[in-house]
Amino acid sequence: MRVGLIVNPVAGLGGAAGLKGSDGVEVQREALARGATARAGERAAVAVRALLAARPDAVVVTVPGAMGEQAARAAGAVPELVAFAPGEPSSAADTRAGVRALAAVDLLLFAGGDGTARAVLDAGPSAPVLGIPAGVKVYSGCFAVGPEAAGHAAAEFAGATGEAEVVDLDEAAYREGRVGPRLHGTLTVPTARVRLSGRKTGSSTAAPETVEGIAREVVAGMRPGVRYLLGPGTTTRAVSRALGAEGTLLGVDVVADGVPLGTDLSERALLDLVAGHETHPIVSVIGGQGFVLGRGNQQISPRVLARTQGLTVLATRTKLAALGGRPLLADTGDPVIDARLSGYVRVITGHRESVPYRIVPVGEEWSG
Incomplete structure (x- = not known):
């Protein structure tokens, strides 16, 4: 061959x-x-x-x-x-x-x-x-x-x-x-046993009140003194807007105590902002594919993730249902970090609504 x-x-x-x-x-x-x-x-x-x-x-x-x-x-x-x-x-x-x-x-x-x-x-x-x-x-x-x-x-x-x-x-x-x-x-x-990633699907069909409900739930759970990394996407930008800031649609922002500390940041800038602080990443799901890390948010790199605690994922119930039971995927490029992130994570799906959902390293997702 x-x-x-x-x-x-x-x-x-x-x-x-x-x-x-x-x-x-x-x-x-x-x-x-x-x-x-x-x-x-x-x-x-x-x-x-x-x-x-x-x-x-x-x-x-x-x-x-x-x-x-x-x-x-x-x-x-x-x-x-x-x-x-x-x-x-x-x-x-x-x-x-x-x-x-x-x-x-x-x-x-x-x-x-x-x-x-x-x-x-x-x-x-x-x-x-x-x-x-x-x-x-x-x-x-x-x-x-x-x-x-x-x-x-x-x-x-x-x-x-x-x-x-x-x-x-x-x-x-x-x-x-x-x-x-x-x-x-x-x-x-x-066409093989191994699953292709599939084409990304949009999230424009999500009702605005659903996204706003997710944002309210995120803001209600934010703790004083903690720095939050907000990944790209309309849902994460809704979190910024719920805090009274515009936020970046396609970049990574950092907020703490309701105040933006930086917008549209590079990996290097994120490393400076998370050093010495409790930091939690908040990311959304790529529709149709299921990726939460490694697609469009490479600024939240293995070096950044090694200095953070936990992971919060945002997704509408419709977006999760479209995955057909397939797991969420982490593809940071570092197998150790991907393995650390694997397991069940809280996915916020609305105001006072969340579900546990499994994340796996992309290296384990060979078939589907």
């Missing part, structure tokens, strides 16, 4: 930096200036390691350097390299060219986010593809639920395929708080 591998080495770079994306050289430079570290290669290596553990005879075919070779070798593979010379830094054009260079494979794995998926789609891949989630935005349905799942799906692939949607956002509009995902097309993906 010949498995192709393409890595967008800058995918996800803007997440921990609070930049809501990684497209464009200027954004990437700003992310690095804010202390961000590229993790796409690490996540690709996790997928390749899982693939080879399940199917040692698989041949990994990739391109030289950071767009594939480095991740493959880090996973213990001896890759077959195709002739290819990406730019520095790499671009969407390099992703498209790399996909075309890897035409003679049975399955193509790509590591990145929705922008990378769009570049893969534009390249017109000749083989089925599967995304290794590594971007800030992972709303498309062509991604495995996590890196290990991508490796297991590749190992199990026996030719059966289906179609999955590719959606992407305008990052400039996204940074201004305007969310407008656009469907760009579909990709052929494996």
